[in-house]
Amino acid sequence: MKLALGKLPPQLLRKYVLTMTGAKSKELVLSPRVGLDFGVVKLRSGFLIVSSDPVTGIAKNVGRHAVVVSANDVATSGNRASFMQSVILLPERVDERTVKELTSKMADAAKQLGITIVGGHTEVTPGLERPIVMTTAFAIARSFVSAGGAKAGDTLMMTKSAGIEGTAILAEEAARRGASPTTVRRASRFFDRMSVVDDAEGAFETGFIHAMHDCTEGGVLGAVYEMGVASRIGIEVDEGKIPVASETRAVCAVLGVDPLKLIGSGALLVAVEGGKEEVVKSALYPLGISVTSIGRFQAGERTLIHEKGGRRTLIRDSPTDELWKVERTAHLVST
Template sequence: MDMPINSQDKETLTTLDKIERARQARRNKFYLRDEHITLSHGSGGKATHNLIEGIFAPAFSNPLLDRLDDAAVFTPAPDHESVRMAFTTDTYVVNPLFFPGGDIGRLAVHGTINDLAVAGAQPLYLSAGFVLEEGFPIAHLRRIVESMAAAAREASVAIVTGDTKVVQRGKADGVFINTAGVGVVRSKRTIGQDQLRPGDKILLSGPIGDHGIAIMLARDMLDLECEICSDSAPLHTLVADLLKVAGDGVHSMKDPTRGGVATALNEMAMTSEVAILLDESAIPVRPEVRGACEILGLDPLTIANEGKLLAIVAPEVADRALAAMHAHPQGKDAAIIGTVQATPASMVFLRTEIGGTRVLDMLVGDPLPRIC
């Protein structure tokens, strides 16, 4: 006799089926034809996806990895199913190491916290691994480590383990930092990029492009009489406030880092097999950032951010979610920037300020190497 399937089991089966279909769709869409690694493979855009789908995803495939979310969410043991944990890792190679609004140390802490936060987790503990180049100034290392420590204290997380390696001069460009983080998931509902539904609203916590343009200015690539600072910041308290108000209405969250908002939303649309329509006039961009992008021929939607949140929520909670963001210092300029639609699946469109509509694709190439 067949056993009845409850609603939770049905949701789990549906989710697993969507993950598998999305995985096959990605593998049908992305092809690794390159014979050598290029800087574009680290951009977070199409070349990165080709690399992941062509090399890493097939080799390491498992149910947690196959979701391709920013953090893996799991139960620590079969007899602890009431507790869910999130785990993530990242590596930071930004150039320059110190820039307006932050440095590689603060960036490493904030970025790891944010990957846990968008999984609905309260960050708890971080690791820190350093690859140091022979000849790197001790004063610079002390400044970076002290900055990391301050960022961790401010976010109420602890750096509890780490590692240090030294390589020959010219082999590491100063310092590279690898971090990992664990946290406890607050939400009982699955939050992920495969959870978007037609009708959902897309919320953005504030102006985009600040980090990428700040890095560009710090490299003296553009002579502008303006000060643009990186938006590097931890998002977990903003996420906590959002979840308190919107609860199960929060379907997906992502911090649009490498590849920017355009790449993040394309990943979501593809995995959930939906379409996304954005309203260009609703997307907040600082005038200084917009001006720099126009001069350089860049699209703010493909520029990296390090302290912004994309939240996809059910339409009935959208106004409450937006109000919760506005009440938080990091979300005071938040806006509803678009809507999820059923078709055409796996596509993102932008309704332009002049009334037209164009396809918004992932980042192609690598206009700003070494930004995080």
């Protein structure tokens, strides 16, 4: 069977990846499973939070992307990453200027987030069309939550809006397809909205958060599905309540993609104790972060989407990200 672009389907992850974990360790307190953003190792005092992510679908801003996405995953624990390692694979014929731009943007992003890059590996690799950067972020924490802690009766809240990362990535291609210059200019600035570190930290500090998960590949709907799987609980989501920025709607309309299935780093899903929604809103408001109630967790293991037309749709799997659909039909990535 030929596999689709993007993440492996959950059934293949369970069969070939998540069970292949080497030696057992009693210090591993959060082991790999579908929907979780990080692993957790017990230390003598506290916990080590670890998460890795690759950036494979873009060429521009890849350095900043690589830092932010791993920092986001660690942040969903309620803690800020302090350290990071990187693996940088460069295509043949890369020049010194490209290397400098990539690594300087990584350094700038890490400094902004308070992260120290402690090492890694960099090489020129045959067969690549563009740079691939993989980062691993680390945090030392006293406590944490994960995507697997949601409880029946919790409210599902979402920060910012859908498809933030994808909006920025696709802005250039949208321009070629006829999007207005104003839309393209504003969409390109969505790269600056990609971090959820402040979102997660602010929400976690309220003490009313049971689980968090960031909206990456597969968009909001993919993240909702993964959160339900990780927590082994049902979710009902009102599609009409999911915030979508006007720039995202415009870019997606031009390209014929679904903003709810578009890669969405920058938005955070939060399982909030029922009745404490206003506390979370009040905590994030001074940070300039919007947060919206979009659904509720309930007994069972079904993820249901209430669509705007009144139909209810059952999500049985994480959707393929819309970014890959555009990549197959247009040369959106340029070096």
